[in-house]
Every structure is written in C-alpha cells, then in structure tokens.
Amino acid sequence: MIFPLxxxxxxxxxxxxxxxxxxxxVALIxxxxxxxxxxxxIGRRIPQFVVTTSRTEGES
Structure with missing residues (x-):
C-alpha cells in the first residue's frame, strides 16, 4: 500500500x-x-477471492 507514503x-x-x-x-492525518x-x-477487490456457498432448505 503506497497511498500513505x-x-x-x-x-x-x-x-x-x-x-x-x-x-x-497533518502527516498523521x-x-x-x-x-x-x-x-x-482492497475491500473492493476481496469479493473476487471469496467464494460463498448458498445453503438449500434441506441442509442444516
């Protein structure tokens, strides 16, 4: 992350x-x-790497 520097x-x-x-x-801000x-x-790119599974009604 180069933004702070x-x-x-x-x-x-x-x-x-x-x-x-x-x-x-001002530097701390x-x-x-x-x-x-x-x-x-980073938060905008995380969904690319996270796989979510959907639950069906038959599973607990």
Whole structure:
C-alpha cells in the first residue's frame, strides 16, 4: 500500500517550512487518509477471492 507514503511525502513537501507539530499533525492525518484509501481499494477487490456457498432448505 503506497497511498500513505505518497501522502506523507506530499505533506512533507508542502509544509516544509511550517511548525513541526503542525507538520506532524497533518502527516498523521495524511497517513490515516492513505490507509483508508488503501483499505477501501482492497475491500473492493476481496469479493473476487471469496467464494460463498448458498445453503438449500434441506441442509442444516
């Protein structure tokens, strides 16, 4: 998952001369957003690999 790394690098370039605590806060938000995007993209692909079986009425 490269989303968090790309977002942190982007934040680092954009906020290079800001307050260090503000940069850290924005970088952490970028990491969480990147993880959210990564998990969302993985979640959309999971049904391709999961096979579900349907139960008939005769089975318990």
């Amino acid at each position: 790309l977002l942190v690098l982007t934040v680092d370039v954009v906020t290079h001369f800001s307050d260090p605590l503000e940069t850290l806060r 970028a990491v969480l957003f990147g993880l959210l995007l990564g998990l969302f993209s």
